[in-house]
Amino acid sequence: MIKNNEVIRIAIAESSVIIRSGLSVALKRLPSLKVQSVELGSIEALNDCLRSQPIDILIVSPNFGNYFDVLRFKESPIGKGISVIALVSTFIDASVLSKYDDSISVYDDLEVISNKISRLQNIESDDDSDSQEALSQREKEIVVCVVKGMTNKEIAEQLYLSIHTVITHRRNISKKLQIHSAAGLTIYAIVNKLVEIGEVKGI
Secondary structure, eight states: OOETTEEEEEEEEEEEHHHHHHHHHHHHHHHEEEEEEEEHHHHHHHHHHHHHOOOOOOOOTTTGSOOOEEEEEEEEHGTTTTTEEESSSSSOOOHTTSSEEEEETTTTTHHHHHHHHHHHTTTSSSSSTTTTTTOOOOHHHHHHHHHTTOOHHHHHHHHTHHHHHHHHHHHHHHHHHOOOOHHHHHHHHHTSSSSSSSGGGGG
């Protein structure tokens, strides 16, 4: 477990310079995480990087170098102790993704990426409250939208997110709260003063 003020060293292995550089910029903007990233455009560059410097997380396209053999990498001496996240920019079969520690989509927002990295690194929060059960600000906004009767598409447009990201947030909300219905979320939102009763659709 590391504290949230320590630097997380992340290697990004992706042949597309636009995706690679874009993710590198995004990682530097992650809330409450200090990230030092290195961009790698070839298998040779990846091998050189891993031999010359310690890496905590490898974010790699499953198509990197035509095909990245994640199981072989994890069993190799060079890959020991490194968490491996799949960088998904096109359709990837679920059986391939299951071999990775986690996956990041190019449609994920900063909060989703930050949560996945924190979970993999077992980041110790400075907050004494149970952060696993507490909803983030973005998740609270989505709960409010749901209880107002908005569709995923409407929520995405309102909050400037992709529909994929909205669905991911809703899944995380259900997991955290163990609430799987709009009615249950409505009660939660009212009890926790996220909405006024008059704002709730149908009441």
